[in-house]
Amino acid sequence: MTFEDAKTRDAADSLAHCRERFRLPPGKIYLDGNSLGAMPASVPDRMAEVIDCEWGDDLIESWNKHDWMGAPERVAGRLAPLVGAEPDELLITDSTSINLFKLLGAALAARPKRSVILSEEGNFPSDLYVAQGMESFVRGSRLQTVPTDAIAASISDETAVVMLTHIDYRGGGRHDMKAINAAAHRAGALTLWDLSHSAGALAIDLDGDGCDLAVGCGYKYLNGGPGAPAFLFVARHLGGELSNPLPGWMGHAAPFAFDPEYRPCEGIGRFRTGTPSILGITALEAGLATFDGVFLTCLEAKSRSLSELFIGETERRCGGQVRLASPREPEARGSHVVFAHPHGYAVMRALIEAGVVGDFREPDLMRFGFAPLYNSHQDVWRAAEAIGRIIASGEWDQPRFHERRRVI
Numbered sequence: 099m100t101f102e103d104a105k106t107r108d109a110a111d112s113l114a115h116c117r118e119r120f121r122l123p124p125g126k127i128y129l130d131g132n133s134l135g136a137m138p139a140s141v142p143d144r145m146a147e148v149i150d151c152e153w154g155d156d157l158i159e160s161w162n163k164h165d166w167m168g169a170p171e172r173v174a175g176r177l178a179p180l181v182g183a184e185p186d187e188l189l190i191t192d193s194t195s196i197n198l199f200k201l202l203g204a205a206l207a208a209r210p211k212r213s214v215i216l217s218e219e220g221n222f223p224s225d226l227y228v229a230q231g232m233e234s235f236v237r238g239s240r241l242q243t244v245p246t247d248a249i250a251a252s253i254s255d256e257t258a259v260v261m262l263t264h265i266d267y268r269g270g271g272r273h274d275m276k277a278i279n280a281a282a283h284r285a286g287a288l289t290l291w292d293l294s295h296s297a298g299a300l301a302i303d304l305d306g307d308g309c310d311l312a313v314g315c316g317y318k319y320l321n322g323g324p325g326a327p328a329f330l331f332v333a334r335h336l337g338g339e340l341s342n343p344l345p346g347w348m349g350h351a352a353p354f355a356f357d358p359e360y361r362p363c364e365g366i367g368r369f370r371t372g373t374p375s376i377l378g379i380t381a382l383e384a385g386l387a388t389f390d391g392v393f394l395t396c397l398e399a400k401s402r403s404l405s406e407l408f409i410g411e412t413e414r415r416c417g418g419q420v421r422l423a424s425p426r427e428p429e430a431r432g433s434h435v436v437f438a439h440p441h442g443y444a445v446m447r448a449l450i451e452a453g454v455v456g457d458f459r460e461p462d463l464m465r466f467g468f469a470p471l472y473n474s475h476q477d478v479w480r481a482a483e484a485i486g487r488i489i490a491s492g493e494w495d496q497p498r499f500h501e502r503r504r505v506i
């Protein structure tokens with residue numbers, strides 16, 4: 099494909115106008131929106147307004163006057179169409195790891211005769227740590243991890259909950275949510291999905307696929323800003339059945355009655371614990387607004403178009419010097435692509451210095467994320483060209499590119 103071909107694809111792209119919704123630094127090709135989404139252009143003004151007018155002028159009255167109190171549910175309403183859920187099945191709160199803890203605890207309590215949390219060996223470590231914490235917290239519970247291809251066969255009448263990340267954070271492999279939900283339900287187990295690497299890039303259908311529980315990250319493809327609040331999902335049919343293992347006053351039926359007995363409110367609000375982070379939710383709301391008018395099918399089609407172009411162009415330029423470490427079939431992947439190179443860390447550092455920003459995962463993986471709202475085919479073509487150039491010239495092999503930094 100020539101650069102002109104990439105331009106032609108961009109000219110025909112129905113999401114091309116969304117790029118203007120972001121502030122993208124000039125001269126940079128940003129392929130790390132799967133780790134930290136780009137900043138929506140509306141964020142500085144919106145944050146300034148909330149800081150000056152709401153926090154600054156109206157102070158505590160803002161909880162009512164500006165509906166700070168309703169923010170976790172209101173902003174969940176914006177997320178609902180992006181994940182195929184009803185607004186009252188979603189809540190914006192806490193971090194992904196904490197939401198995972200809450201929903202794992204709720205799932206174990208809802209299946210008291212079963213003890214196993216089933217997950218896969220390569221799951222995101224934080225998710226496994228949370229499950230390990232749960233093992234010591236809920237007596238008798240046990241985390242069982244199996245290879246990816248053994249998951250379905252490992253669901254048994256001991257399984258309380260199947261906890262998986264939809265898109266693998268490393269290789270980008272994708273689980274068939276519908277099939278795993280069906281297998282879990284046949285065995286009487288619940289499912290808990292982590293959508294951190296899916297929401298905002300793919301056509302997720304939580305209700306249509308029969309998911310029970312889910313969590314996900316606000317700062318990746320949802321563009322909510324560093325450490326943005328995360329979300330949790332509880333299918334409506336489970337709503338009344340599950341309880342929050344980390345209850346707090348914000349989930350009480352009458353928080354300002356200061357009742358010494360906990361009494362959960364009706365609905366998803368019971369999964370609140372403490373006071374919502376208003377500045378964080380404000381930025382996330384702006385992040386979710388970048389999806390206004392976007393159809394999920396277009397989002398996923400663009401993601402595929404970008405990743406296919408990237409794989410083709412990178413392999414054409416690098417030959418056998420890099421190895422595709424993601425599934426080759428687009429329907430088996432998420433929205434990021436990983437190439438292995440024996441000196442992947444140094445190559446990535448050289449690429450970042452050249453203005454192409456991806457990231458690195460041990461042991462040798464260079465990871466490139468494609469955010470369908472703001473990445474273009476021209477970006478992707480140029481990124482592949484830079485990879486080809488840096489590998490062919492050997493310019494990555496300089497001492498400063500080999501030095502490890504704190505966040506990689």
Ligand SMILES: *Cc1c(COP(=O)(O)O)cnc(C)c1O
Pocket residue numbers: 193194195196222224225263267292294295315328
């Ligand atoms: C990014 C990510 C998280 C992040 O969790 P935090 O609590 O926000 O640090 C969790 N799980 C997966 C699979 C992720 O990709």
